Amino acid sequence: MQTKENAIEVRHLYKKFKVVYDKPQTLKEQIISFHRKKAEYRSVLEDICINIKKGETVALIGTNGSGKSTLLKLMTKILYPNAGELKTYGKLTSLLELGAGFHPDFSGRENIYFNASIFGLTRKEIDARIQDIIDFSELGDFIDNPVRTYSSGMYMRLAFSVAINVDAEILLIDEILGVGDQYFQDKCFRKLEELRDGDKTVVIVSHSLDTLRELCNRAIWIYKGKVQMDGEPNEVIDAYLQQVILDHKADSKNQVIEKKDKYVGHMVIDFPQNGAVLSHNEKLKLQGWxxxxxxxARLEVMIDRQEITAIDRIERADLLIIYENQFGGYATNPTPGFHAEIDVADLVNGTHHISVKVYDENEQLLCMEERKFELI
Structure with missing residues (x-):
């Protein structure tokens, strides 16, 4: 039975996918796959029970493959559960895939009509809102160009502009806010704040954890297909990040260690800024990852030609997630952050150089960053 205050109700929901293997083509493949089943089922979500109240802005978090995007697709009825119930109450719109529902050969203006009609608007209602949609997207003269000529950022502008102007009571978003320039991302964030402060229900899947902390008033952590934690965003996100570190350490221990001829590395120095000016009674703050x-891998920090050894290493689970998402690889270092406060009292006045380098196990340079600072 629906509770009047709920916008989304999930009851003992299960979802699994059927994996069908290719038919063996050669004798060798037939022998290898002789005892293997032709198909198997992989469970993605198990016994999910969630109530999302009207007006809540909820973050769904979890590592890749945890089932959060699948849950969002179940809410939109793109997918259907194998068992359990999922009900939504109110008009629903979603931003799950960039440009979904757009026809590449039609203009942005024509696609507004197509897309908005999918969300249930009549021609008259779209006519009344189309200028607001175009103005928010800031596409200008491009609105009458075929969308196949659009960049990914322009796709995102158009898709988001349509979705927020159909007066839906429930808005579902899956990672799409990571696309586009910083200005438009900030504009979308402000619009979502307006929706949050109004009576709209928003559910967001994202790895941008700082954004979720600021925007959402609730977070649900999906871990290995189950609800691990549900509550205040800061508490849930901190618990999630701690689990990422624990899992990463376990994976590092279980990983088969084999030497490579070529490794991949990435580095960022947050402090000091290039050209920073210090006095002798200050300490040089070094921070980065x-x-x-x-x-x-081995970290080396040098000021001029003197090596600095008192470097603290810091756990940064958020960076492990970013590395996996952006570079598609497995980062082996569970403490990627580094920090030091370096005494510069004995250095002479003038320009000094600080370099941070990372070497692989073959003593080949993986990555490096350099900074200059002035001592007065």
Missing amino acids: ELSDCLH
Whole structure:
């Protein structure tokens, strides 16, 4: 039975996918796959029970493959559960895939009519809102160009502009806010804040955890297909990040360590900024992070030609997630952050150089960053 205050109700929901293997073509493949089943089922979501109230802005978080995007697709009825119930109450719109529902050969204006009609608007209702949609997207003269000529950012502008102007009571978003320039991302964020402060229900899947902390008033952590934690965003996200570190350490121990001829690494120095000016009674603050796929990478910090050894390493689960998503690889270092406060009292006045380098187990340079600072 529906509770009047709920916008989405999920009851003991299960979802699994059927994996069908290719038919063996050769004798060798037939022998290898002789005892293997022709198909198997993989469980993605198990016994999910959630109530999302009207007006809540909820973050769904979890690592890749945890089932959060599948749950969002079940809410939109793109997919259907194998068992259990999922009900939504109110008009629903979604941003799950970039440009979904757009026809590449039609203009942006024509696609507004197509897309908005999918969300249930009449021609008259679309006519009344089309200028607001175009203005929010800021596509200008491009609105009458075929959408196949659009960049991914322009796709996102158009899709988001349509979705927020159909007056839906429930808005579902899956990672699409990571596309586009920073200005438009900020504009979308402000619009979502308006929806949050109004009576709209918003459910967001994203790895942008800082954004979720600021925007959402509730977070649900999906871990290995089950609801691991549900509550205040900061508490849930902190618990999730701690689990990421624990899982990463376990994976590192279980990983088969083999030498490579070539490793991949990435580094960022947050402080000091290039050209920073310090006095002798200050300490030089060094802060940044490095990630690589080399288990035995070595960090080296030098000021001029003197090596600095008192470097603290810091756990940064958010970086492990970013590395996996952006570089598609496995970062082996569970403590990618580095921090030091360096005494510069004995250095002479003038320009000094600080370099941070990472070497692989073959002592080949993986990545490096350099900074200059002035001592006065």
